[in-house]
Amino acid sequence: MAIAVVGIGTWEILVRADVMDAFFFPRPSDIAEQIGDWVSDGDIFDHLLITLTEALLALVIGSVLGLVVGFVLARWQLLAEIFDPYIKMLNSLPRVVLAPIFLLWFGLGIWSKVVFGVTLVFFIVFFNTYQGVREVSAVLVNNARILGAKEGQMLRHVFLPSALTWIFSSLHVSVGFAIVGAVVGEYLGASEGMGYLISEAEGVFDTTGVFAGMVVLAAVVLVIDLVVHRVERFLLRWKPDGAI
Amino acid sequence: MPPGTAMVELADVVVSFPTNDGGDYTAVSDIHLQVEAGTFLSVAGPTGCGKSTLLNAVAGLVAPTGGQVLIDGQPLRGLNDRVGYLFQQEALLPWKNVLDNVAFGLQLRGVGKAEREERAREWIWRVGLSGFERAYPHQLSGGMRKRAAVAQTWLVDPDILLMDEPFSALDVQTRQIMENELLDLWTGSGKTVIFVTHDLDEAVSLSDEVVLLSAGPASHIVGRYPIDLPRPRNLMDLRTRPEFTEIYARIWADLREEVMKGYERTTANTADRRR
Incomplete structure (x- = not known):
């Protein structure tokens, strides 16, 4: 907290003393004022809502796809071997280059951003699911089978919980990527959302607007991270302390 | 013979x-x-x-x-x-508490929640783990985990x-x-x-x-x-x-x-x- 106060205070003073150029480094007080304006006319909430909706959709769709594909490939070794090179190839592709194509395919609305976010989230969940299912100890599997578990029950009681451990521990990363996907997508072409707001401000060299957008995004992500942390702690409560 | x-x-x-x-x-x-x-x-x-x-x-x-x-x-x-099988290694599911682990075999057989929990509690008592029903395996000592595993194995009554x-x-x-x-x-x-x-x-x-x-x-x-x-x-x-x-x-x-x-x-x- 003290670091933030000193840092922002120094910044404010340096800009006021003309040591730093207010065009490139807008005064923190101006940024705060800009945010205040946004909040008071309510515009910012519409943009935030759009961005968060896109992120949430990307998170849910990407997670479900990653979970399903991860499961299938982990349980059928042959499929895994066939698809392995394709998955590696797609994953090594810098995803940003896909964003313009998705814009063309899915239009300027929210779906091009959702799909973009999905391509980011999918791989994280996929790799974690795959690992989670493969790493279940043979003893747990044998014990459950001897106790009478059928394949469906194995999935529900043994493989899924094991995979979920891995997925939850990567939830921070997934949530972050979903938001990155939404914002970058909007930045490249949209008519609403936080990314659009920032890119708009940038278009007219309104650095105050750019910084204000960044501050709002950072604050929101911080809050979301806190919630995710709580959720994670609850869901992984069976784990030894410090293992999370 | x-x-x-x-x-x-x-x-x-x-x-x-x-x-x-x-x-x-x-x-x-x-x-x-x-x-x-x-x-x-x-x-x-x-x-x-x-x-x-x-x-x-x-x-x-x-x-x-x-x-x-x-x-x-x-x-x-x-x-x-x-058969029931008591393994050398840890075989309890780490994400289930003692009660759910012991009752696991019955759950797999489709026994209702109330009945399987009642029967599991009895076995938990027999192996001396009463009071630890809600504990997760990592919170127990090695001996207690073995007791829970014994209860889990015996509860389904294998020949x-x-x-x-x-x-x-x-x-x-x-x-x-x-x-x-x-x-x-x-x-x-x-x-x-x-x-x-x-x-x-x-x-x-x-x-x-x-x-x-x-x-x-x-x-x-x-x-x-x-x-x-x-x-x-x-x-x-x-x-x-x-x-x-x-x-x-x-x-x-x-x-x-x-x-x-x-x-x-x-x-x-x-x-x-x-x-």
Whole structure:
């Protein structure tokens, strides 16, 4: 907290003393004022809502796809071997280059951003699911089978919980990527959302607007991270302390 | 004994595994063994002699390469649904608490929540874990986790119990207590037990019969030793009695030979590789 106060205070003073150029480094007080304006006319909430909706959709769709594909490939070794090179190839592709194509395919609305976010989230969940299912100890599997578990029950009681451990521990990363996907997508072409707001401000060299957008995004992500942390702690409560 | 009357019968059983270099490793071979219903049989032998492989064959986790496993006279195909298996390693699901872990077998059989929890609670009490129903495995000591595993295995009431060095990870005191409790549970239950251990002391004090396996690879049965010590036994003073010492010494003479053979074989292998 003290670091933030000193840092922002120094910044404010340096800009006021003309040591730093207010065009490139807008005064923190101006940024705060800009945010205040946004909040008071309510515009910012519409943009935030759009961005968060896109992120949430990307998170849910990407997670479900990653979970399903991860499961299938982990349980059928042959499929895994066939698809392995394709998955590696797609994953090594810098995803940003896909964003313009998705814009063309899915239009300027929210779906091009959702799909973009999905391509980011999918791989994280996929790799974690795959690992989670493969790493279940043979003893747990044998014990459950001897106790009478059928394949469906194995999935529900043994493989899924094991995979979920891995997925939850990567939830921070997934949530972050979903938001990155939404914002970058909007930045490249949209008519609403936080990314659009920032890119708009940038278009007219309104650095105050750019910084204000960044501050709002950072604050929101911080809050979301806190919630995710709580959720994670609850869901992984069976784990030894410090293992999370 | 006429064929087909034993609870578990191994007829000419051979189990081999493909090795990484393309060859075959024969874990056990030429195993003939009948276990009568209600007996407590221990399998002892030097480390790496395929004791666990034998249990896995009875459980149906491993299909024999040759010969047959007969359960109650019927050839075993696939998984054996009449066994309970107590593993050497931790087998409790870490994401389920004690109550859910113990009740797991009943849950898999579709028993309703209220009934399975009631029956699980009774077993939790019998193994002395009352008050820990809501604890997760990582919050328990090694001995307590074993107790929970015992309850989990026994609750589904299997006819045959397979135990693979279940207490080897426990400290000596806990181990003796668990052995005593195991005997108490087993007495009068009518269950057939096949207990694998490398500890001869444990084998002799618990069992009706001890089967000695030779050193691997391709372990076979070296000898079978009926243990006619009177039951019920109190393990705390059994070990100092002259009958116990006598039987122990007799089996140990044979086991020592196998242990030395196994030891020489492994050291010879290492020497070969060094050359």
